[in-house]
Amino acid sequence: MLGLKLATDPFWVNIAEKTIDEILIDHAYCEQKAATTCISLIVKHPDRSELVEELTPIVAEEWGHFRKVLKELKARGFAFGPNRSDDYVTQLMKFQRQGGNEADRLMDRLLISAMIEARSCERFRLLSLHINDESLRPFYHDFMVSEAGHYRTFIDLAKLYAPEEKVKARWQEMLEFEAGIMKNRALRGDRMH
Numbered sequence: 001m002l003g004l005k006l007a008t009d010p011f012w013v014n015i016a017e018k019t020i021d022e023i024l025i026d027h028a029y030c031e032q033k034a035a036t037t038c039i040s041l042i043v044k045h046p047d048r049s050e051l052v053e054e055l056t057p058i059v060a061e062e063w064g065h066f067r068k069v070l071k072e073l074k075a076r077g078f079a080f081g082p083n084r085s086d087d088y089v090t091q092l093m094k095f096q097r098q099g100g101n102e103a104d105r106l107m108d109r110l111l112i113s114a115m116i117e118a119r120s121c122e123r124f125r126l127l128s129l130h131i132n133d134e135s136l137r138p139f140y141h142d143f144m145v146s147e148a149g150h151y152r153t154f155i156d157l158a159k160l161y162a163p164e165e166k167v168k169a170r171w172q173e174m175l176e177f178e179a180g181i182m183k184n185r186a187l188r189g190d191r192m193h
Contacts, residue, residue, distance in 0.1 A: 002118040002121060002122060002148075002151065003118070003171075003175055004118060004119065004122060004175065004178070004179070005175050005176060005178070005179035006178075006179040006182045006183055007122070008119075008122055008123060008126060008182075008187075009187060010126055010130055011187065012123070012126065012187045012189075013126050013127055013130040013131055014130075015187055015188070015189035016127070016131075016189045016190075017131050017132060017133065017189075018189055019189045019190050020076075020133070020136075021073070021076070021078040022081075022189065022190035022191075023189070023190065023191075023192065024069055024072060024073050024076070024078060025073065025078070025080060025081045026084065026190060026191050026192050027069050027192050028066055028069040028070055028073065028080060029083050029084070029086075030086070030120065030192050030193075031062050031063075031065040031066040031069060032062075032063075032066045033086070033089075034058075034062040034065075034113075034116070034117075034150075035058075035059050035062035035063045035066065037113060038055040038056075038058050038059045038062065039059055041055055041109065041110075041113075042055055042056065042059070045106065048106075048161065050157065050160055051157055051161075054153050054156075054157060055153075055157075058150055058153065061146065061150075065143065065146070072139065084190075084191075086191070086193060087185075088116075088119070088181065088185070088191070088193035089116060089193070091181045092112050092115060092116065092177075092178065092181065093112065095108065095112065095173075095174055095177045096108040096109060096112055103161060103162060104162070106161055106162075107158050107161060107162040107166070107167060107170060108170070110154045110155075110157050110158040110161075111154070111155070111158055111167070111170060111171055111174050112174070113150075113154045114150075114151050114154035114155045114158070114171075115174055115175075115178055116193070117147045117148075117150040117151035117154060118147075118151045119178070119193055120143075120147045120192060120193070121144050121147035121148045121151055123192055123193070124140045124141070124143040124144035124147060125140075125141075125144045127140035128140040128141035128144055155167070155171070158171075
């Protein structure tokens, strides 16, 4: 369904669960950044009523996810640590067109958001299936389902504001670009991406 060109090695779960506090902290920041990205899109495109209507509930949901991860950190006796740069997202943002028309830039931003949601969904699925901590399996399953829905929303919005064939072609380019990022990344146990 997600179309990712390079799957995460399931061994990543073994690495991640050794530093579950770091994964939870990074996950919390990912949720926070997802909410602020949606807010930013709404603020930048208030005239796009469908975008505003679709992203407003995602803002609330992502902020709720942030609170849920903070609650899990607290329950495990972990402190919410400092923010870390997200090299994965930084690399993806290099794909976004800087020039050209506003419609192409919006399409790229929506597709980058879809890509981040897709990779998160894939990673949450791995955690929900393979993490040894049984209590975290449903926790991550719920996130997986949610991220899949957000991925679909961003793709649908891109198709609403740009011709479907153009979106499909750009999405394929982005999938290839993202596979290159993933191919050159080491498996890290302290990051969601």
